[in-house]
Amino acid sequence: MGGDRxxxxxxxxxxxxxxRALRRYHEQDLLVPAEVDPVTGYRYYAPEQVRPALTIRxxxxxxxxxxxxxxxxxxxxxxxxxxxxxxxxxxxxxxxxRLEDRLGRTQRxxxxxxxxxxxxxxxxxSRDDLPPQQVFAVxxxxxxxxxxxxxxxxxxxxxxxxxxRPVLPPxxxxxxxLFTEGHGHATVYAPAELPLPADAPATVRELRLPPRSAVVxxxxxxHDDLDLTYSALGSYAARNxxxxxxxxxxxxxxxxxDTDEPEHWRTLVAWLVDPD
Numbered sequence: 001m002g003g004d005r006x007x008x009x010x011x012x013x014x015x016x017x018x019x020r021a022l023r024r025y026h027e028q029d030l031l032v033p034a035e036v037d038p039v040t041g042y043r044y045y046a047p048e049q050v051r052p053a054l055t056i057r058x059x060x061x062x063x064x065x066x067x068x069x070x071x072x073x074x075x076x077x078x079x080x081x082x083x084x085x086x087x088x089x090x091x092x093x094x095x096x097x098r099l100e101d102r103l104g105r106t107q108r109x110x111x112x113x114x115x116x117x118x119x120x121x122x123x124x125x126s127r128d129d130l131p132p133q134q135v136f137a138v139x140x141x142x143x144x145x146x147x148x149x150x151x152x153x154x155x156x157x158x159x160x161x162x163x164x165r166p167v168l169p170p171x172x173x174x175x176x177x178l179f180t181e182g183h184g185h186a187t188v189y190a191p192a193e194l195p196l197p198a199d200a201p202a203t204v205r206e207l208r209l210p211p212r213s214a215v216v217x218x219x220x221x222x223h224d225d226l227d228l229t230y231s232a233l234g235s236y237a238a239r240n241x242x243x244x245x246x247x248x249x250x251x252x253x254x255x256x257x258d259t260d261e262p263e264h265w266r267t268l269v270a271w272l273v274d275p276d
Contacts, residue, residue, distance in 0.1 A: 004047055005035060011045040015053045022053070028066060030056050030073065052076075064095050105224060112225040123232040128216045130209075130249070130270060133168075135189035136161050136196060137207040144183040154188035154203070155257075161200035162192055171251040171268075179230070179248075214249065214270035215242065222262035226269070233271040245272040 012019045025031040026043065031053055033043040045053075052073070059069050068091050075087035115121045138154040155170065168191035177184030189207065196206045215237050219229040230248070237244050251268040259265070 005044040006047065008033075008043045008045065011049070011053070015050055015057075017053050017057050021057070025053070025056055030066075030069060059095075062095065062099060064091075068095060104222075108222065108224040112228060115225075115228065123217055123229055125215060125217045125232050125236040128214055128270070130212045130214055132211050133191060133209040134193055135171075135207050135209060136192040136200075136204050137187050137189040138203045139185070139187040139205075140203075142178055142183050142186050144181075146183070150186070151188060154186075155190075157201040157203045158188065158190040161196060161204040162190055163197065167191070169251055169253050169255070170257075171249060173247050173249050176246055176248065212249075212270075212272050213275040214272050216268060216270045218253070219265075219267040219269050221265055223265075223267070226267070229269050230271070233269060237271060237273055243274040245274065247272045 006014065008019055008022055011017075012022060017025075022031065022043070022045075026033060031049065034046040034049060035044040036042070037044070056069065056073075059072070064072075072088050072091040075085070075091070136158050138157055140150060140154070142150055151172070158170065170188070170190040172189065173187040175184040175186070178186055187207075189209070192206075196204065215233045217229050217233055219226055234244070236242075249270040249272060251270070253266040253268055255265050255267070256262075
């Protein structure tokens with residue numbers, strides 16, 4: 001054994017990585033000791049392994065999946081090649097984006113909880129009448145367990161039918177079951193004064209939205225806490241003895257089509273009610 005070899009205890013003291021964790025890294029094929037005594041099974045490490053050990057610990061502290069960590073370490077071990085460096089950077093960048101998304105969700109959950117715990121906090125709700133509107137529309141029954149790809153597909157078809165982006169913002173009409181049961185009927189629409197072109201996608205139809213009475217609120221920011229706005233609308237309707245209909249309507253005043261910064265989104269939420 002060379003004089004630069006470190007016992008697992010010495011290596012642990014240098015790196016502040018516990019002996020238990022070092023053994024686990026070995027078992028998971030993340031950090032293989034420079035030498036393992038074939039008789040005693042003792043593990044020995046080289047000084048050059050200090051930096052990889054610390055890197056592994058940081059990644060594990062940040063919950064990088066094992067498969068991604070192995071991919072990163074393979075790329076790093078390939079040396080200074082452009083392909084290896086690019087792969088390592090891709091792994092890191094993808095995980096940092098996941099961490100940022102998680103942090104954002106956590107921050108928004110904390111903000112929502114603070115609002116819920118504040119007896120003085122109350123979202124602004126009012127009565128309003130939505131005017132009649134001519135739109136292109138895509139209607140569908142959203143199946144259980146579906147992600148939001150159905151909405152993206154509907155908007156693509158509406159854009160193709162319109163030929164250009166409408167001046168007025170798009171919207172959607174959703175059955176309550178879509179939120180309470182996780183599946184239900186949805187209609188996504190975009191304002192359009194022109195007749196439906198002959199070459200429009202088969203999913204798109206012309207629709208005239210009638211005048212409708214509603215309890216409304218403008219939701220600011222991402223939709224993580226949209227349930228608070230819905231609750232404010234439903235509570236207002238209940239307190240004022242309004243008879244609610246089976247539809248919620250959302251109008252995306254400012255949305256992902258307008259900005260990639262969710263804090264700037266503005267969504268008009270209208271809980272339809274029977275007219276007075």
